[in-house]
Amino acid sequence: MNVRRLIPTAVLAGAVALGATALTACSGAGAAGSKDGKLGVTASFYPLQFVAEQIGKEHVKVDGLTKPGVEPHDLEITPKQTAQLGEADVVLYLKNLQPAVDKAVAQSGVKNVVDAATLTTLEAHGAEPGHGEEGHAHQEGDEHAGEHAGGHEGHDHGGSGTDPHVWLDPVKYAEIAKGVGAALEKADPDHAADYKKNTDELVGKLGALDTEFKDGLKNTASRTFITTHSAFGYLAERYGLDQEGIAGVDPESEPSPARMKDLQAVAKKDNVTTVFFETLASDKTAKTLATDTGLKTDVLDPLEGITDTSQGTDYFEVMRSNLKNLQKALGAK
Structure with missing residues (x-):
């Protein structure tokens, strides 16, 4: 008679559940990161959520802090969201776009925090004439680009x-995508090859979009x-x-x-x-x-x-x- 077959199923299931709990507790990945064994990514608003989804694909679970239809600049964060933020494996945000997010991120204690503003070069656009820079760092051959490229009204x-609106330039958005890809590779080295491949694919699509705008x-x-x-x-x-x-x-x-x-x-x-x-x-x-x-x-x-x-x-x-x-x-x- 096979003794192993006599172990009740419920006992076996309980042991497995106990083991899984212990594993989660030891892994340091919070609840947001342990769902289905995926990397838990929290993105502050849509452009960063989109990049994380495109690069992470099946290996990540992405949560967005700014719900559809909410103006990101006006976002307020609940204590519950702040707590959830602390459970993420990776947090992606853009400093100075959403003051409530900046504060919550500072309090979160998350190890892998990526500020998209550090992944590309931010510029001051639209100072009143005579009070700042207008239209710089243009590509060669842009003879129209010199005047008032940012308009007159300020963004502070x-x-x-x-x-902060760097994602509306496909070239700068591609730089952010590369930085996010590198952060995901670091946070989840087991799937680094996939993240690299997906990043290259997204950067390629953004390059094609840039060409469409340039030609159009x-x-x-x-x-x-x-x-x-x-x-x-x-x-x-x-x-x-x-x-x-x-x-x-x-x-x-x-x-x-x-x-x-x-x-x-x-x-x-x-x-x-x-x-x-x-x-x-x-x-x-x-x-x-x-x-x-x-x-x-x-x-x-x-x-x-x-x-x-x-x-x-x-x-x-x-x-x-x-x-x-x-x-x-x-x-x-």
């Missing part, structure tokens, strides 16, 4: 004085676009365009009458046809300016989050919609 998140915006009737949210300084700089922001950082703030008058003059001088608004904020200001100047309105998405109203289901689809809308507004030939 958390007092850093730099523009090479010849246009105008180089100037007006937007409610001054999020497109890096994109403008990369492709030699001139962003004019209506109201700076807060897409819902009311611009001054003087600013509206300035923009009417800019629209006339630079053959502007369209005022852009975004999906996560009100289009009231854009419509007011458009009505006063006889311009059209359209969407330019800063890709801070994907919702049912987004013009696409992921980063690449929405960026291609942005390109199409820019081409239409600028009169691409």
Whole structure:
């Protein structure tokens, strides 16, 4: 008679569960990291969540702190989210974009914390004329890029004085992707080869997107676009365009009458046809300016989050919609 067969199933299951608990306790990977044995990654908002998902694929479980439809700049974090953050294996965030996240990350005690701002070069875009730098670090051959590449309205998140919207430049986003890939390789060396392969694949796709933008915006009737949210300084700089922001950082703030008058003059001088608004904020200001100047309105998405109203289901689809809308507004030939 086989004695081993007499061990009750429940006892065996209990022993396995006990062993698994002990393993989790010893591994140092918190609850967020131990689900299905995957690497637990917490990303502060959509662009970093997307990169982690694209590079980690089946080896990671990615949680986003900013839920779809929430303006990332306004995010508040609950004590429960702060506790969950402390259980992640890897935390990805962009310092100075979301003050609540910066504070929670500092308190989390997580070992593998990646600040995307350190993976590329952040710049100050859009100081008022005479109060800072405008349009620098252009690629060679960008003869249009020198003027007001960031627009006039400032971005001062958390007092850093730099523009955080780097993901809207595919070249800079690729630099972030490489850094995130390296962080995942370090945190989970067993799957390093897969992370490397997936990173190369994503960087390749971003290179192709960069080429599409470059070719698609090479010849246009105008180089100037007006937007409610001054999020497109890096994109403008990369492709030699001139962003004019209506109201700076807060897409819902009311611009001054003087600013509206300035923009009417800019629209006339630079053959502007369209005022852009975004999906996560009100289009009231854009419509007011458009009505006063006889311009059209359209969407330019800063890709801070994907919702049912987004013009696409992921980063690449929405960026291609942005390109199409820019081409239409600028009169691409």
